[in-house]
Amino acid sequence: MRRFKGFVRGVDGLTRDRGGNFAVLFGAVASVLALGVGFAVNISQLYNARSSLQSVVDAAVTSTARDLTLGVIKEADAKASVQAFLDANSAAGILQANQIVLDKLTINRTAKTVQADVHADIGLYFPLFSVGDMQRVTTSTTALYSDKKIEVAMMLDITGSMAPNWRSKTDKIGDLKAAASQTVEDLLKQNRDPGDPRIRVAIVPYAEAVNTGGLADTVFVEAEGGPKVPPPIDTPLSVSVTTATDKCATERKDKDGYADYSSDGPYTLRQDNKGKTYQAKVNRDYRMKVCPTAALVPLTADMSRLLTAIDHFQAAGVTAGGIAVQWGYYMLSPSWRSAIADACLGAGPTNFDQKKVAKIAILMTDGQFNTAFARSRGASRSQDQGQVSRSNAEAICENMKRDGIEVFTIGFDLNDPSMTTTERDQAKSVLKDCSTDDSSSLKHYYEAANGAELSDAFGAITRNIENLTINR
Incomplete structure (x- = not known):
């Protein structure tokens, strides 16, 4: 019986002696978890931003292609039409007003297509390592128009x-x-x-x-x-x-x-x-x-x-x-x-x-x-x-x-x-x-x-x- 009590006291002492090690280990794990959560939040943020950006650009190009088809606008007015749509709808989803930038608008007269290339710079909730606090999201969309x-x-x-x-x-x-x-x-x-x-x-x-x-x-x-x-x-x-x-x-x-x-x-x-x-x-x-x-x-x-x-x-x-x-x-x-x-x-x-x-x-x-x-x-x-x-x-x-x-x-x-x-x-x-x-x-x-x-x-x-x- 005495031997058993002595064994218990020994284990208890060992536990007390290593309490600092557990604290260090918990801190390391918590840091990794925080990084993982931050990374997941950023991924979700960028995904939502890209989805919002794609929706706005799709609508802008489709609307412009339709106006070209119906003769509402001329080809020379297409860029202004897309830009106006982007400006009016740029605050969609998690995007902020005036955040969408039209990089290029291409009208292919042979294929009868309108293509817009755009980007938006997104401020990250959790800046990580060398990524910084901004991330650029780009997308492109193409729509057909017709002069039939x-x-x-x-x-x-x-x-x-x-x-x-x-x-x-x-x-x-x-x-x-x-x-x-x-x-x-x-x-x-x-x-x-x-x-x-x-x-x-x-x-x-x-x-x-x-x-x-x-x-x-x-x-x-x-x-x-x-x-x-x-x-x-x-x-x-x-x-x-x-x-x-x-x-x-x-x-x-x-x-x-x-x-x-x-x-x-x-x-x-x-x-x-x-x-x-x-x-x-x-x-x-x-x-x-x-x-x-x-x-x-x-x-x-x-x-x-x-x-x-x-x-x-x-x-x-x-x-x-x-x-x-x-x-x-x-x-x-x-x-x-x-x-x-x-x-x-x-x-x-x-x-x-x-x-x-x-x-x-x-x-x-x-x-x-x-x-x-x-x-x-x-x-x-x-x-x-x-x-x-x-x-x-x-x-x-x-x-x-x-x-x-x-x-x-x-x-x-x-x-x-x-x-x-x-x-x-x-x-x-x-x-x-x-x-x-x-x-x-x-x-x-x-x-x-x-x-x-x-x-x-x-x-x-x-x-x-x-x-x-x-x-x-």
Whole structure:
């Protein structure tokens, strides 16, 4: 027992003798911990500063690129634009006012990019060793801008199903007028130079046919039992022209009476079955009964003209979607430029060139395509008019996309209980097939259940149009 007590006293003495060593060790550890904490704080501070700096510069360059795209500023004003944005937003996050310095702004006219290189000197909370109390944070960001022209053709359904319905308390034609008018305003208000508009819009109201308005001379009026193509160009004028009481057109037909899916202009020369030369005018089938009162308007930047045309929409007739898509294609095809210019309806479409012009087609309908007057060569004669109309529309949409036209589609009130499940599925299918394939960031097919959603769909497309011109 005595030995055990002696052992305890010995250990106790040893502990007392080494207390100073533990204090020294604790001080060393505390110093290391303090350095570690200070280093971590500095790292966090610099990370937050870099994140704040990147956000401000990204926004400044993106805003400037957008202003260049829209023509709000000239290239010579770009540096001042970026600097003004940096000055106005320099106190973001942990940054202090006037802390961001613009080192260099580069505009690459070939790549169509704006690049800004910037820095900010950050005062460290814990100066360490030879680092000092300041640390420079740098970053660079690049944004695309575009000087592309934009041409938009809107194919708008004004059929009888769009008429106001007092039972369901709906006014779909009114909803369309509001949405289409807002779209025209949103697009054209971006033009800064009336003499050289960057954006032009065409509208193609459609029902059983398309009212060609001032382009009526491009239409060949068929007679029952008569030829399917215009008379040869050497035919005497007195017998080569057939008049109609309206200015409507249906599908264009080839020499054998089949649907023609090309975007050829009406002055294009072709050979009939007798080897005679004729002009490729668009047919007005003799079976057509109801001509829409609202006429198409070729590409224009005249907002008043477009809004007036939209205001005159009246709902009547059946749905010839294939004919609508055909005329939307014409309004974007340079092959129609001469005919449009000759009719004093504007300069007409520019050439297909995706580097210089973005061509956009917007197809809107509230139901199933159900009317057509010409089927494709080789198609079964058992097809009903709806099948023919949908097939024609899809074929022309493929041609448009092949030519670089971006196709957006909107299905309006397609869940209307008056439609059968089959009709609804067919309507959605043709719109999805016609639209350009979606990407991870770009949607092309929309559904709208009511007027508010229709306006939202057109608004989303308007924003996507601008994204297309910047990102492609």
